[in-house]
């Protein structure tokens with residue numbers, strides 16, 4: 081789905097940013113007149129959103145109602161036009177605009193450069209061994225600059241072609257290809273894909289299979305993964321009458337790496353919409369750690385920077401509360417001045433090795449490094 085223009089932009093911040101957005105959206109929908117002749121997920125009135133990771137982030141969280149939405153799902157395509165009361169109805173001009181000039185950006189270490197990152201991982205392991213927490217996800221940054229007129233659709237095009245099995249998104253300057261579904265709600269059904277545990281791709285088919293096999297048998301990755309699944313299940317259970325998880329974690333193959341994955345599927349039984357569940361589930365142990373509060377405190381201390389909208393919910397919400405939200409991973413923020421910040425992080429548990437975790441961030445940066453480079 082692509083949104084063009086902005087009819088309305090709602091901004092939120094602070095610890096209740098997601099639940100405030102859910103309430104504001106309900107109120108807005110209650111006053112809107114909606115004609116939806118298609119009736120598939122994403123048609124009718126929708127908003128795109130991107131939230132800040134941390135309660136005390138300086139970054140705003142937004143819901144944006146576009147003036148025009150062009151959508152495609154399965155064999156259905158649609159156009160939605162939105163206008164504010166008293167304003168003329170939007171109109172669509174179907175015109176294809178060629179891409180702007182090519183550009184190449186070299187992204188270099190930003191906050192928490194490689195040596196400092198390894199140091200932070202070692203400190204995290206020491207704090208885990210001391211019993212302060214069981215898992216913490218630590219991220220580092222890379223940065224660059226692009227001309228403010230650069231056509232970022234080139235980055236999106238690169239990502240969506242290169243990573244077709246992920247959620248490619250661009251919302252309010254945040255662009256990326258995330259493999260992780262935070263929560264999807266459709267007609268009372270909720271689903272999520274929890275990812276945690278990573279291995280490199282092999283140099284040939286046999287080595288590749290070997291790496292995937294080793295990932296499924298790695299105790300370190302199993303522990304990291306189990307904590308992420310537990311946090312998602314604990315957050316969703318109070319809102320569901322049934323909630324099933326895949327019997328065993330399975331491997332997901334991406335062009336740059338392997339992940340361990342667990343799918344969750346359930347039935348919502350308390351009228352929660354997608355944003356209500358996002359409020360309940362964010363941040364999972366796939367991006368923060370366990371226990372959640374200690375992990376959020378320790379990661380902020382060890383990283384020493386504001387994560388902005390990295391590792392936070394990005395997606396869309398519909399008028400009926402259905403929607404699809406991913407975790408903003410494998411992404412970069414491009415400011416209106418062209419400043420690019422990208423992040424990648426790893427789940428740290430007691431037997432994490434700083435050099436291996438650093439190498440994992442390099443793999444996780446690859447989609448963004450290639451798309452800009």
Ligand SMILES: C=C(O[C@H]1C=CC=C(C(=O)O)[C@@H]1O)C(=O)O
Nearest residue numbers: 275276277278366424425426427
């Ligand atoms: C925190 C990130 O990935 C998470 C999702 C999948 C696997 C992860 C891991 O193996 O550490 C992380 O939990 C990131 O890509 O920045």
